[in-house]
């Protein structure tokens with residue numbers, strides 16, 4: 001038996017001693033206020049045993065990690081038709097890159113870069129009666145946790161400075177790959193990104209991706225084939241132009257966000273989330289990447 005708690009304690013000790021902690025994502029002014037010194041880690045295993053260290057119960061902005069959840073709901077609602085509007089190839093580019101979108105006639109490379117997630121947001125806005133409420137209910141149900149909510153101040157802050165996302169949405173519109181108004185779709189997108197969760201809550205939501213699509217209460221939200229696809233997309237696209245590095249160093253499907261969160265999982269074994277708000281130049285949590293590399297090295301557990 002692996003002693004996960006000892007491994008997490010050691011990771012937390014190491015993380016606290018790192019001096020160069022990366023840069024906070026200050027292009028969203030509300031995120032710039034967060035103390036770069038935070039570090040938290042939480043792991044849930046297949047028996048639903050929980051292990052944590054550091055600031056694992058503090059809330060943070062999950063940002064792009066939400067893209068996996070909107071994709072899951074879109075697959076639930078319209079199935080394979082999702083792939084008519086967004087591709088499944090890694091982009092090799094930063095998350096907010098636009099030139100590929102023009103080269104490829106308005107079909108985003110994958111659902112985890114911003115233009116792809118904006119198309120998914122458009123699908124949800126079309127399909128749901130009360131998009132923001134219904135998406136929140138979906139996430140709360142998976143986690144079995146009604147305390148999860150949006151951070152309005154983060155959503156408003158991003159709306160005020162989200163010029164590249166407005167550019168992406170307008171470009172999508174010009175290629176007929178956005179059915180609703182740019183303002184409406186981005187209001188939804190900025191809210192999904194503003195979802196506030198702790199490391200513990202994130203593992204409770206993402207548990208289903210390591211458990212054949214079933215949440216902790218054993219209710220199925222995704223089919224086996226959908227989980228396989230989403231995990232594959234996380235592995236190949238979850239870290240933008242650092243997806244290769246994450247697979248190389250950590251060896252797990254996962255997803256990062258500019259709030260400094262990372263969630264990753266090993267099917268049938270565990271789901272883990274880290275939070276450290278300082279980012280590396282590729283926009284992924286600097287210490288979170290180091291922590292997960294240590295986790296899979298020490299436990300010798302990875303998909304490879």
Ligand SMILES: NC(=O)CC[C@H](N)C(=O)O
Pocket residue numbers: 062063064065095096114158165193256257258259283
């Ligand atoms: N990588 C991220 O977390 C980016 C999400 C952020 N809301 C943005 O659109 O820029």
